[in-house]
Amino acid sequence: MNGAQAMIHTLVDAGVTTCFTNPGTSEMHFVAALDSVPEMRGVLALFEGVATGAADGYARMTGGPACTLLHLGPGLGNGLANLHNARRAASPMVNIVGDHATYHERYDAPLASDIRTVARNVSPWIGRPERTEDLCRATTDAIAAATAPPGQVATLILPADVSWSDGATPLAPVARPARATVESETVEQVVKVLRSGEPTALLLGGSAMRRDAQAAAFRIAAGTGARLFGETFVARTERGAGIPAIERIGYFAEMAEQQLAGLRHLVLVDAVSPVTFFAYPGRPSDLVPEGCQVHVLSTGRDDADGALAAVAALVGLDATVGAAPVPGRPTGALTGASLAAAIAATMPERAIVCDESNTNSGNITAATAGCAPHDWLQLTGGAIGVGLPLATGAAVACPDRPVLALEADGSAMYTIQSLWTQARESLDVTTVIMNNRSYAILNIELARTGAGAGGPKARDLLDLSRPDLDFVKLAEGMGVPAVAVRTAEDAAAAIERAIAEPGPHLIEAVLTPR
């Protein structure tokens, strides 16, 4: 059995059964070996950023590990931005990067580069077996590293000769480490804080934004008067009717400062101490108000569910989750707000929403808070271009659930090739492009950074109307049926139709300028 075949057997035996890939010559033996292991599915992407972002979406919905197969340093480079997002999402991922044969390395052929150096930024674990007989051990090591809580990207560099040579034996999976139980002293300290009577908030992130954890936090809040916040960007949030709507820390510093003002205690639950996303002239980066103590109930390595349940058992109180209203079907001009209402009015049950709607995200999250329970996947690392790939991977992971990609026009264009993979795999993804013909967030940021409104050259660099992008043609060019809508009622009807029909669809929502 050659290295590639044994490696794929090892992956499959450990439950890694999908590989998102854009392969090249150095990966041809891996590609050929797919036919000898029926359980492994290869999903082709036209660009590596699609493969890595899809793997992230797959990992967020399955718990992982997801798997990629990339082509040397440049392929890894193309996938790097979405690996950065995956790192920030703590997504378990085995990132296989094909390399030149070991004996070819010293010739510095055109495609040679230092793959480790590129991988280091996103991947705490990096392995490069030099012999075929070591490949399967490296594979189980990579899986173990990827799945160690909270989850991470593990990069396995696979030299071509290690892949093509005989002499490998598949290895059985190793047990995956569980999240650690939070010490009872930590629970007691947090309970003490909560009973102090001083203004206290819990800040939830990561695993604490799943349904049970949020319910426990809600009981704690009901029992203690503590406030609840969620991190601004979370890999996967369960939300909707019956789930407490947790207030998110605002993206802009002045919003966040207002939200956190007056707090004396901030308890982190799988969250990091809040800082501004960017620095702005004359503003502090640290968002924790003066005089506020930060406590940690659980880190990403710990069992947040158990910790919150333990706290709730001591100070919690059952309480009724308020029902957020769902907006009715909108009519009239298509604005950010009316589009949000159209999305809320048509949101299917058990939807997976991949939200890269940027400046319109506030409208949409508010409008959908009372919709049937759904999952909400966000941009965790700020590297835009994750939405369409995330949706692609989530749909591969959950073929029985409708996936909604809510996507800004500028962000969509980084990884627009995702649509082709959606068509190829007949994925049930409805993409709504919010076309305001600009990098709207940057127009805001230009002013906020103190650079003012900008002159004509500056404004032109944030403008996407010269020429207008026609997303209907772009989608059709990659085999995805598409329609443009210009009114709120057309938007609602189009979303409904797209969800009802199997396979991918794209709706270009041409927003009325404010």
Place this chain on the structure above:
Amino acid sequence: MNGAQAMIHTLVDAGVTTCFTNPGTSEMHFVAALDSVPEMRGVLALFEGVATGAADGYARMTGGPACTLLHLGPGLGNGLANLHNARRAASPMVNIVGDHATYHERYDAPLASDIRTVARNVSPWIGRPERTEDLCRATTDAIAAATAPPGQVATLILPADVSWSDGATPLAPVARPARATVESETVEQVVKVLRSGEPTALLLGGSAMRRDAQAAAFRIAAGTGARLFGETFVARTERGAGIPAIERIGYFAEMAEQQLAGLRHLVLVDAVSPVTFFAYPGRPSDLVPEGCQVHVLSTGRDDADGALAAVAALVGLDATVGAAPVPGRPTGALTGASLAAAIAATMPERAIVCDESNTNSGNITAATAGCAPHDWLQLTGGAIGVGLPLATGAAVACPDRPVLALEADGSAMYTIQSLWTQARESLDVTTVIMNNRSYAILNIELARTGAGAGGPKARDLLDLSRPDLDFVKLAEGMGVPAVAVRTAEDAAAAIERAIAEPGPHLIEAVLTPR
């Protein structure tokens, strides 16, 4: 004057007047400062790989340095593959990467990453000024590094506060180092080899593939019987009628081995000792035949023109360059060969050809050898997705010359967003997409690596027909007029029309399956 303004003044004073960019919040002061320096042109790309590939094309045609502005680590990551190609092309480039403010770094905000680590792979020079008053010195240092022969990528990491703070003063340009004159002993040694009577070849690359160098090499060959070869992939080759057609080393090892068989001396002129592109089971990587001595006439740091002229003065002989025939206008089925004839028959004068036609490149280079003199830009680093960006940058550099992008379907999809920038800037680029609905090179490589023909899963991963890509719609979606052609006569007519009309055009050549 703030840092950004002074930096742009410093760049402009040194002749750096075009910046290819996809900026974000941390670059907003740089963007705002563009309005205070009219001489600096900002060219917006929807994806960073377009910006870096365009900068490479610009550098190859102007001599550089080109300039980019990217957004933190993920923006650099997105641009990395084409920076790898630029590194292999020895393109002088100042690669500016915006970063968080210096005081924001320690908070590890979502977009934070180790930019140096990512840049190290493509950029021998990396600078990160920590104070505004040091920014302009870092800028002149970066320009000096970028332009030191043979040319390289110099990465300047620009913290946001260094950019936005006051206290910078523009610096005057420093003299650019010239290429070194090759020592007369080296010239004499090469002359001795050439006079030895033993089978000898010159291998030309980089700067030796320009017109004067090739002419000198041709005279040397005429005077000594030495054979002439060009490297397989060259950043910029001058070729066409009146310029000797230099035989290229074949991409596949068995071709190259045949070409070089029997040589006793191989003289490198701004070239590297030939190795195979990839390793293949059971084949050597080193292409130099046994018993063949390798000599170096000049490296990339040296003046190849002068060295070749010196050798030619001693052993050269004037000789007539043979006239390669230009094929007539083809008719009938559109195959790789008839498309090549259509391109040759319609090639305009002074064209700049960006060749990423991969499996069809051999047909096209053969057919066009006798066309009016033109420049030929190739994929130097093997990271596919360079062709459309190269063409974009070359057209910005040379607005008075027609640019032809000859592009394979698979490669086109990595950086298809280039078309939008071409439309935005009204660039005179004619893109010919060779649509054979597959990663054709990988079907060949699958067999060549010993993986056989592959099973259905393997073959499916190399297939681009599920669904078919419609490049006409993709182009129109980004504002570029487009047409699909299915016969050789239609192809020739469409290319002619596209060249005659100003602005970008795309022609989808739907190739008949062989």
